[in-house]
Amino acid sequence: MIALFWISLFIIFYAFIGYGILLYFIIKVKRAVKGKPVLPTANNLPTCTLIVAAYNEERFIEEKIKNSLELNYPQGLLKLIFITDGSSDGTADIVAKYPQIIHMHSPERKGKMAAVHRAIDTVDTAVMVFTDANTFLNADAIVNICRHYSDPKVGAVAGEKRVLITEASDATAGEGFYWKYESKLKVWDSELYSVVGAAGELFSVRTDLYEHVPATSIIDDFMISMLIARKGYRIIYEPDAYAMETASEDVKEELKRKVRIAAGGLQSIIWLKSLLLPFKTPTLSFQYISHRVLRWTVVPFLMILLLVLNIILVHNDEGAIYQLFLAGQVMFYGMSIFGWMLEAKQIKVKIFFIPYYFCMMNYAVIRGIFRYLSGNQSAVWDKAKRK
Template identity: 25%
Template sequence: MVALWTLFAASTFLLYWIYDGYGRFLHLAVTVRNLTGHAGRKPQESEEGQGTSDPGKLPSITALLTVHNEQDTVERTLRNLLACDYPPDRLRIVVASDGSTDATNSIVQEMHHPQIALFTSPGLGKTATQNMAVRDIESDILLFVDADISFEPQFLKSVARSFAAPEVGAVDGRLLYPSRGGSAEVEGQGFYWKYELRLRDLESRLGILAVMTGACMSIRRELFVEMDPSIGEDCIVPLDIVQQGYRVIHATSAQAVDRFEDGLGVTLRRRIRMTLRNWQGTWTRPSLLNPFRYPRIAFALWSHKLLRWLSPVFLLCAVAASLAMVILSPSLITLAAFAPYATLLGMAGCGWIASRAGRRIPMTGTAFTFLLANIAFLVGVLGAIRGQRIRSYRNV
């Protein structure tokens, strides 16, 4: 029984740390730094108004939009970027079309816009296409964007001002998902994403952020390192930035808008793909996971990423250990240990049934999405360990 209690307690603690404790610890660390006066001026403050407003001093930006058969969205995205409040002579957009067979290329060409250039590749995959396109980009800032994102008018200026601090090597935009109702999966994803943004903001303030969103992230062009074609840009670019001694910050005012993909199958496949590529990408930079070489970054990466992807293992251990204790030694204590997990599984089951019926039951959507995410984490990690490779992302 001692072994079962130990397994149960350790697994439960790790689950709490991953999904609540780590965030509380970061909040406490930020509060202590602010109270003791050791935080100093945060790099984020430069984009909140400390950066230059002189158009001639703003850095040049090239937005890299990598697409495959995006005829329905490409023009809207391009016009949205062009409508941002930024000097036209400081903004260039490169549309990297990877093996598009629809009207994507012709739509871009027919715009005849001096700030837009079309780059084509023969179906190499998203990351390989990005590697080729970046070779011809010479601007100060390289901005990675997706075709289904809408940018707020001040997005580009917020990004530019974030780079006023010389120690900043990359800026993570704040991707928002407006609440518009939807399925149980959408409800749960919204809860998860709010926590994710909270972690990024706190890690950014502490100077330990090493995570970015590929749909709206930017880096200093000279810091770009050519990427493994089987790993996504958001999986390794922030790691390369911190490994070169620069900081990654989360710019809260650099806002972009997306919508959650609805549907159980779509959600599951996306999470599996993201987990697989992120796991592989993170382990290609093993020194950053070494607490003796990069203690602060390693702490953040293990707490924010790796332990989260391993959470299905801890969940299975906690459920199995608590159930075994109930069977071997039934008592109020062992029942109390098993009850939270039984409740979680029951609520997740109700959430699945409600999702299939097209209905919503309060809180069950979050429980169902939590369980769905852990299934995806498990499948993704196992796929990564087996050496599975994915050379495309979304439509590319």
């Protein structure tokens, strides 16, 4: 029981903090030996197509179009495709007003990937960039992404997600903190070898490396990028290409999003099971297991087990150290519960929202796992509401 306690504690610590510490020191050593990596220049940029799938985005689409048209890129090398399949509001009508945009629309709603695949089949450029309809890119985002394709080993490039927190009164205040930490891990992952998957807010791939993912894919952006990484190509992280979006409207919406990601995470682990063996791509497998697999599978259950074991060990009077650990766990979960209570009253004390957000994320993983195993998670696009 004591051994199980320490093993559980180590895995939890490693998954959320230890891996980051290890990465930090590996990168320090790598830079001491090889020097800091030099960013490629923006000369000889490839032809590129920006693809935006928009479902009932009447609220954001006009601003998204204007943002896309203002992106800096050499004239004649950038195409814009907007797909509005299944939209029942005014989204399609708004897009149709802009002749600069290739507009694809079908009244049928078959899911995001079915819509994206229709667009991809028409692409004739070297690179494709995907971005969400409710996110807004910095002016040099496409330039900063596409400059990396001068390296033939680069198969995909992931941009940065930035969460705009304004007057946050709930656990979504933790969303910004979480993404800042995740962004730093991605910088180090990329420098070591490769980012472990890309987020749909902003990422790109070489067109000739793209593989159609199954229509049943839940987190298609992650699968698309990881299928390329599995072939031996790197996924680079580019923090100077960023997509800005507001936080989830409330905790309920954020939880819905996290449950879907967790269900998709388990699906991806099953589909990408070859990456669990380090024989073909050892560094990628190490990063994948450390950064994704542990968080998406065992860690939330180990957190529950750790608390139960801790209570038993204190009851059995195994030593003062277990009393200290139990006090720490009680305090942490107490802060999380207090954050949940404050959220219900819309009281702004952000210190309680980080443990609350952390617990909510892990609860979402458990729900997502059971939802996927029960077959109740649809691949049909059901976006979370934003502020």
